[in-house]
Amino acid sequence: MxxxxxxxxxxxxxxxxxxxxxxxxxxxxxxxxxxxxxxxxxxxxxxxxxxxxxxxxxxxxxxxxxxxxxxxxxxxxxxxxxxxxxxxxxxxxxxxxxxxxxxxxxxxxxxxxxxxxxxxxCRYNDTSRLIRENLDNGRLGKIISVRSTLTWYRPDDYYALSDWKGTWDKEGGGVIIDQAIHSLDLANWFIGSRPVEVQASIANRAHSIMKVEDTAEGFIRYANGATLSFWAMNNYGCDEPIEIRLLCENGKAVMSYDDACITFNDGTQLTVSQEPDGIHYDGGKDYWGFRHIRQIEAFYQAVEQGVEPAISGREALKIQKLICAIYESGKTGQPVKLGE
Ligand SMILES: NC(=O)c1ccc[n+]([C@@H]2O[C@H](COP(=O)([O-])OP(=O)(O)OC[C@H]3O[C@@H](n4cnc5c(N)ncnc54)[C@H](O)[C@@H]3O)[C@@H](O)[C@H]2O)c1
The missing domain is CATH 3.40.50.720 (NAD(P)-binding Rossmann-like Domain)
Structure with missing residues (x-):
């Protein structure tokens, strides 16, 4: 125990x-x-x-x-x-x-x-797993491009009520490091290659109370030739479903909120809808998803077996490097080249 x-x-x-x-x-x-x-x-x-x-x-x-x-x-x-x-x-x-x-x-x-x-x-969602499996088994083939969009609503009050959100020193940024980090992590994980160049812009377009970005867009090139285009904002009027689209050699995949659909070039389709797990999380929010428990369980198993967990600190450095490069490019207005 x-x-x-x-x-x-x-x-x-x-x-x-x-x-x-x-x-x-x-x-x-x-x-x-x-x-x-x-x-x-x-x-x-x-x-x-x-x-x-x-x-x-x-x-x-x-x-x-x-x-x-x-x-x-x-x-x-x-x-x-x-x-x-x-x-x-x-x-x-x-x-x-x-x-x-x-x-x-x-x-x-x-x-x-x-x-x-x-x-x-989010890597433990049934939707993410369907796509990951069809990349791993080769059915989707090579990824050509991935597109990720997040348009959410975070009013000034959201920042006013927190003593750390919306600050560079305590939160480290806005929509990228807090909200879009999940969809960018999924896209980066699907592509599974090393980002080599990041071009991004960041801006605060609608929030008066905080100084970090509420809008970001960018374009990332990977060592395997794949590209990732992203767009993230939390100045929209409501939380629309996050969408991730993959264009692959053998078909297209789309993840949107609780649904995923893969359409292969021959017209066949695979779909999955995330089912609730029946556990009540008092105060839990829909947009977090309900898959913490799967990752926590997997982490405990790794501890018991003395092996590195699937999403270890070493693995998380990959998205951390990308997030930091997005901020560097967004702040300097220059492309950021990434080495090994
Ligand atoms: N995985 C997800 O989908 C998801 C969703 C929401 C939040 N989060 C993350 O969870 C973390 C917490 O976010 P939150 O929304 O719960 O924030 P929060 O502000 O609601 O809660 C943070 C708590 O930490 C406490 N705290 C601060 N400094 C402390 C210290 N030195 N020792 C002990 N307690 C301390 C605060 O008093 C506060 O109660 C963040 O990293 C956030 O990004 C993740």
């Missing part, structure tokens, strides 16, 4: 705590938040002790695994603390704001022989 602690009892906490409660091989033993009322409420709900300082919870005497569910700038700090103190880490996306901080923790985890995972739960 793995003993689990969760640091950060805000919005995303419910996805982690509910998942732990439904898994047989783990038990929640403590929760932590610097906001005492949040820690106390979470502790009362799950019948575990509350901590207000993460160093009091993260010790191998108390826990085997810590889930890091705090603002972005604290991700590498708390992850590093846990790894230094012999505790496995499952951290919410993004692994860090700066690439170097994520890379340092990947090295540290390897030195310590600990597992370090980063949450990208």
């Amino acid at each position: 793995l003993r689990v602690g969760i640091v950060g009892c805000g919005n995303i906490f419910t996805m982690h705590a509910t998942s732990v409660a439904h898994l047989d091989n783990a038990t929640l033993v403590g929760v932590c938040d610097i906001k005492k009322d949040r820690a106390d409420a979470a502790a009362a709900k799950y019948g575990v002790p509350a901590y207000y300082d993460y160093t009091q919870l993260i010790t191998p005497e108390k826990i085997d695994v810590v889930h890091v569910c705090v603002p972005h700038y604290m991700h590498p700090v708390i992850s590093r603390y846990a790894l230094e103190h012999g505790v496995h880490v499952l951290c919410e996306k993004p692994m860090s704001i700066d690439y170097a901080d994520g890379e340092a923790n990947v090295k540290l985890a390897a030195e310590k022989g600990l597992q370090y995972g980063i949450i990208f739960q």
Whole structure:
């Protein structure tokens, strides 16, 4: 039985705590938040002790695994603390704001022989899996181009109510690092090659209260010849379904919200619709999807078996490198070349 602690009892906490409660091989033993009322409420709900300082919870005497569910700038700090103190880490996306901080923790985890995972739960959606399987088995053939669009609604209030969102120092950006990171990760994962050049633009077009970008578009070339065109904004009037389209040698694939459809060049089709898993996540939001539990379960299995999880820190560095290059290109107005 793995003993689990969760640091950060805000919005995303419910996805982690509910998942732990439904898994047989783990038990929640403590929760932590610097906001005492949040820690106390979470502790009362799950019948575990509350901590207000993460160093009091993260010790191998108390826990085997810590889930890091705090603002972005604290991700590498708390992850590093846990790894230094012999505790496995499952951290919410993004692994860090700066690439170097994520890379340092990947090295540290390897030195310590600990597992370090980063949450990208959308890779566990049935829709993503259908496409990944048909790339892996060769039926779709080589990817030529991928297109990803995200048009969501995040009003000024969304930023006004948070003490870290919408800031460069604490969130690390806006629509790219927070919302579009999932669809960009899926596109990057499908392409499965090394990005070699990133051209992007970023702008704040509609928000007065925050200074980070609410709009971004870009074009990415990959070593295998594939390209990724993306467009992301959170200044639209509602949350429209995220859409990812793949143009491949042998057909086209489209993912839109809970549905995916592959149409092969011979006209045959494969489709899947994401079914609810029957678990109630109190306060969970539809647009997060409900697949945290699959990734958390897979992470715990990796810990038990002493093997690197599928979405390890090392794997997450790939999307981290891309996100950082998008910001660099967006801020400088210049293309960014990426090496090995
Ligand atoms: N995977 C997803 O789909 C998804 C969805 C939503 C949020 N997230 C991620 O989850 C993380 C948290 O987001 P959120 O919306 O829950 O934020 P939030 O602001 O609602 O919650 C963060 C909590 O962390 C606490 N905190 C801050 N510093 C702390 C510290 N040093 N020690 C202990 N607690 C501390 C805050 O008091 C707050 O309660 C972010 O990385 C976000 O990107 C992921």
